[in-house]
Amino acid sequence: MTPELGLIDEYLDRLALELRVDGRRARRILLEAEDHLRATAQQLGADGLPWREAEQRAIDRFGSPRTVARRFAAEAGGASLPRLGAELVLALGLLFGIGMSAIGASGLVAGGFGAAFGKSFVAGDANGVTYTPARCADFLEYFPRAGNCEAAATAHHFDEVVLYRVAAGVVGLLALGGWWLLRRGAKRRRSGALPEGFSATIGVALFGLAAAGLIGLGGMQLLFGQPAGAGGLISGGVIALAVFAGFARSFVRGLSAAVPA
Amino acid sequence: MNAELLKGHLDLLLLAIIAERPAHGYAIIACLRERSAGAFDLPEGTVYPALHRLERAGLLQSRWAPGAGRSRRIYEITALGAEAMQERRATWGAFARGVQAVLGGAL
Known part of the structure; x- marks a missing residue:
């Protein structure tokens, strides 16, 4: 049966x-x-x-x-140059949207790290960094309750890390929304002109390198007793690793489909 | 056999098989594989686009026919297709004789 x-x-x-x-x-x-x-x-x-x-x-x-x-x-006549261009724009748009959204997600993780381990872990300055009195005054003006220049600078940097990344994430989500709408409209006209696994291959390489670099650098800081700022790197690395895993899965599935068992 | 090499002659092979009797895709591909003793072993799914193209060109026509629990698309050759097949067969014959003459002389 x-x-x-x-x-x-x-x-x-x-x-x-x-x-x-x-x-x-x-x-x-x-x-x-x-x-x-x-x-x-x-x-x-x-x-x-x-x-x-x-x-x-x-x-x-x-x-x-x-x-x-x-x-x-x-x-049926092959893929024309405009069709190839449209598919390329869609593929790069997807990568851009995912990349920016990943940065946004890393901002949220950085915020969590800040709440759990302190803002210095995410955005603290390296040993030996000093600021001019005028710059310190600026930081303290924004964060009067910080108490000293170093803490005010860290609070400022932390806010920048989290807010700028989250803002990038919003742009990423908008890009993904646009990509989804364009893809719906273009679906019937797509010709499969791009090589199989085009986006997945670029995604695996891009996010794999990002994950290795960010986690590697952050880990080395921790290893050498310099935790200030390590969380900023690691938060990005963790998200990059998750996105890498998603692209890797797609990449492997594409290979399995292309190569007969 | 190199699939690219086969592609250049696939139309003639398909027309020749279908000219013998109307057949559905599975039977056509099975015939192609059997008669070539497995030498023409290309992804079977890629033969269908060629059948569709030949139909659009007016060399084949097709219709649905009831099969073993499923509808099957039966292909048959048209008068235009039969004419095209004769022309291509003659061209291939001349080409093959030429190649054989050269190879025979060289070996």
Whole structure:
């Protein structure tokens, strides 16, 4: 007995998302693909393969959803330069939106670090940093209850770290909203012109480097007994690491879909 | 066999198979694989775009037909397709003879 929902159903769902053709044509393609995949799996099953393995073999022989969709797009006339440009703008817009939102999230984490470990952990100056009397007066004017120049400077820097990052996050969320609207409008016109995993590859590299750099630097400060300001770096690193993990998952899934088992 | 090499001749191969009798995609691809003894082993899903293109060009026509619990798209060759196939077969024959003559002389 064959399962009601299986690998072929999942494959068809993914193919439906990848196809950049009108609805009627997409329906025909999906029906033909389903017939082909089920016929192949049934044949392989009759030859003795377990059903799930037969489904997987049929899918591997058919080609990845992206490969098949791109061939349909290519046979329909290929990807024009404007389409390529539109997809590039969408991909970079997504990365920009995620990046700015991540900065915003790191601001919230920095705020949490400040509440938990003190503002100096997030935005304290390194040893030996001094300010002119005029600058100190400025800091104390904004934070009269700080009591001294160093504490007032730290409170000022902390507010900047948190508020500026959160402001960047708001910009990021707006960018993601714009990206979502544009993507909805552009979905039918997309041609799969960009290489598979384009955004995921850039995201993995960008956020992987950011996570390693920020956590590495913050960790070294802690290791060498200089905790002031380490929280500012680590808060960014933690968020970068989370975003890296999301892109890495997408990257690996893309590789699995592109390379036959 | 290199898939890029095959792509240049895929239209002729498809037309030749379908010219023998109307068939659905699965049967066409199975025939392609069997007759080539597995040499023409390209992602099966990429044959369908070629079938659709040949249909848009008027070389094939297709219709839904009831299958084993599912509807199947049956492809058959048109008069224009049969004519195009004869032309391409002749072109391929001349090309293959030329290549063979050169290789035969070189080996």
